[in-house]
Amino acid sequence: MNPRAAVFSGGDNGDWHVQSITAACGETLAEVSRVQITDSQEPMYPDQAVWRLQGVTSNVRYATQAEKQQLSEKQAGLGRTEARLAALIPIRKTADWWELAQDRRRQIFEQASKHIRIGLQYLPAIARRLYHCRDLSIGQPFDFLTWFEFAPADSPAFDALLGELRATQEWQFVEREVDIRLVRE
Amino acid sequence: MNPRAAVFSGGDNGDWHVQSITAACGETLAEVSRVQITDSQEPMYPDQAVWRLQGVTSNVRYATQAEKQQLSEKQAGLGRTEARLAALIPIRKTADWWELAQDRRRQIFEQASKHIRIGLQYLPAIARRLYHCRDLSIGQPFDFLTWFEFAPADSPAFDALLGELRATQEWQFVEREVDIRLVRE
Numbered sequence: 001m002n003p004r005a006a007v008f009s010g011g012d013n014g015d016w017h018v019q020s021i022t023a024a025c026g027e028t029l030a031e032v033s034r035v036q037i038t039d040s041q042e043p044m045y046p047d048q049a050v051w052r053l054q055g056v057t058s059n060v061r062y063a064t065q066a067e068k069q070q071l072s073e074k075q076a077g078l079g080r081t082e083a084r085l086a087a088l089i090p091i092r093k094t095a096d097w098w099e100l101a102q103d104r105r106r107q108i109f110e111q112a113s114k115h116i117r118i119g120l121q122y123l124p125a126i127a128r129r130l131y132h133c134r135d136l137s138i139g140q141p142f143d144f145l146t147w148f149e150f151a152p153a154d155s156p157a158f159d160a161l162l163g164e165l166r167a168t169q170e171w172q173f174v175e176r177e178v179d180i181r182l183v184r185e
Numbered sequence: 186m187n188p189r190a191a192v193f194s195g196g197d198n199g200d201w202h203v204q205s206i207t208a209a210c211g212e213t214l215a216e217v218s219r220v221q222i223t224d225s226q227e228p229m230y231p232d233q234a235v236w237r238l239q240g241v242t243s244n245v246r247y248a249t250q251a252e253k254q255q256l257s258e259k260q261a262g263l264g265r266t267e268a269r270l271a272a273l274i275p276i277r278k279t280a281d282w283w284e285l286a287q288d289r290r291r292q293i294f295e296q297a298s299k300h301i302r303i304g305l306q307y308l309p310a311i312a313r314r315l316y317h318c319r320d321l322s323i324g325q326p327f328d329f330l331t332w333f334e335f336a337p338a339d340s341p342a343f344d345a346l347l348g349e350l351r352a353t354q355e356w357q358f359v360e361r362e363v364d365i366r367l368v369r370e
Contacts, residue, residue, distance in 0.1 A: 002324040056320045061246075065286040101250040102291070135241045137321045139187040 004057045006131060008088055008145060009036045009049040016086060016182040024166065026092070026176030035088065035182060037147075053090055054138070055131025055145040062109045067116050076124035083127060083149040087158065088180040090142035097173035098134075113168035122161045125154040142176065189242045191316060193273055193330060194221045194234035201271060201367040209351065211277070211361030220273065220367055222332075238275055239323070240316025240330040247294045252301050261309035268312060268334040272343065273365040275327035282358035283319075298353035307346045310339040327361065 010018070010029065014036025021029055032050045060068055076083075097105065109115050119128070127149045133140040150158050162179070165171060195203070195214065199221025206214055217235045245253055261268075282290065294300050304313070312334045318325040335343050347364070350356060 002320070002322055004320075005322045054322050056322060058320050059283040060286055063286050064288040068286040098244040101245055101248050101253040102287075103249040106287070132320055135187070135189075135243050135317055135320045137187055137190045137239050137241060137323065 002056055005039070006055060006057075007038050008053045008055075008147075009038070010034075010051045010053075010180075011036070011049040013048060015185050017185060019181040019183055020179075021181075022179045024162075024177040024179050025174055026178075029090075029178050029180070035180070053088075053133070053142065053145055054136060054140060055133040056136070057129065058132045062106050063116060067110075070120060071116065071123070074120060074123040076127045078127050078129060078147070078149050080127065080149065080151075082151040084184045085150055085152055085155060085158075086182040086184070087146075087148040088182065089146045089148070089162075090176075090178050090180075091144045091146070091174055092142045092176040093173045094175045108170050108173070113165075113170035115165065115168065115170060118161065118164045118168075122157055126150045126158055126161060187241055190224070191240060191242075192223045193238045193240075193332075194223070195219075195236045195238075195365075196221070196234040198233060200370050202370060204366040204368055205364075206366075207364045209347075209362040209364050210359055211363075214275075214363050214365070220365070238273075238318070238327065238330055239321060239325060240318040241321070242314065243317045247291050248301060252295075255305060256301065256308070259305060259308040261312045263312050263314060263332070263334050265312065265334065265336075267336040269369045270335055270337055270340060270343075271367040271369070272331075272333045273367065274331045274333070274347075275361075275363050275365075276329045276331070276359055277327045277361040278358045279360045293355050293358070298350075298355035300350065300353065300355060303346065303349045303353075307342055311335045311343055311346060 010032035012033055014034040016035045016037070018032055018034060021031055030050050036049075063071065100108075110117070129147045131145040131147070132143070133145060134143040148158065195217035197218055199219040201220045201222070203217055203219060206216055215235050221234075248256065285293075295302070314332045316330040316332070317328070318330060319328040333343065
């Protein structure tokens with residue numbers, strides 16, 4: 001398997017307890033009590049999963065060298081003891097988005113929507129890892145999975161971050177978005 | 186499976202007869218007599234394949250709207266009767282390439298290397314389809330597979346195209362490249 005792959009399995013197993021599953025846009029995902037994250041295609045309890053979402057970390061698609069450097073200097077890693085809360089946000093964008101050329105997508109992503117600039121304001125409190133799933137060999141229901149970790153005190157900031165992003169031009173190209181909130185056991 | 190996925194199986198089956206397999210850079214692939222192309226993960230003769238390369242067509246990564254338009258206006262589709270020759274060119278780029286931010290990769294790809302401008306000179310004679318394989322869930326030996334089709338009379342032009350691309354700055358980031366030439370039965 002790809003060493004950059006991960007699987008998020010929703011069911012009755014895993015270290016992360018589900019607090020809520022809400023559709024921000026389009027169809028939701030089935031209710032489950034826990035999410036298990038595995039870095040392989042063979043989760044420990046595959047038969048018991050209600051849903052499984054796969055993704056792969058990859059190279060940056062839009063960030064410039066300066067932006068990549070800023071993000072890298074400011075961001076925190078996953079697994080901080082105080083970051084007991086998490087969110088898993090699967091997103092699918094429209095066919096129109098994917099038909100756009102690179103310069104048009106970059107223009108909407110950053111010049112119009114300030115995606116990176118908004119994200120930078122919430123670092124290092126909100127730690128983040130992006131997984132791509134649009135180009136897996138097995139078709140997936142989403143294009144991206146983003147995993148966020150933060151301390152309970154930063155929960156309002158996280159909601160503000162989502163509010164800012166969802167108001168952007170970029171989000172007019174989001175056709176499905178599910179917001180899964182979790183707490184570590 | 187992903188509707189954009191394809192599998193190239195090297196073995197004794199398939200419509201495309203192998204004329205030669207040459208490593209342009211790095212390790213070669215095993216000699217086989219034919220290549221079978223399937224649009225699914227279940228080739229007809231999976232047990233008989235000596236090697237299998239998977240990929241997925243995807244959105245453009247570097248082309249601007251103007252370049253995408255130019256390519257689209259000038260390029261021919263696959264499957265032309267006169268295009269009896271083909272080439273399958275799997276490529277892997279270095280870890281350094283993938284660590285570069287988007288603006289640096291674009292700068293090398295087009296401003297320094299003129300990848301699109303070179304390619305445009307050979308349209309519509311050389312038809313082309315690009316498959317991505319770096320972000321599949323099952324790890325792959327290459328990052329891209331490019332499939333080219335052309336008439337026998339355009340074979341020297343195809344060699345010239347490869348020569349131009351291999352002399353670019355972009356190709357300094359290629360660490361493995363195999364050149365498989367084929368003829369349709």
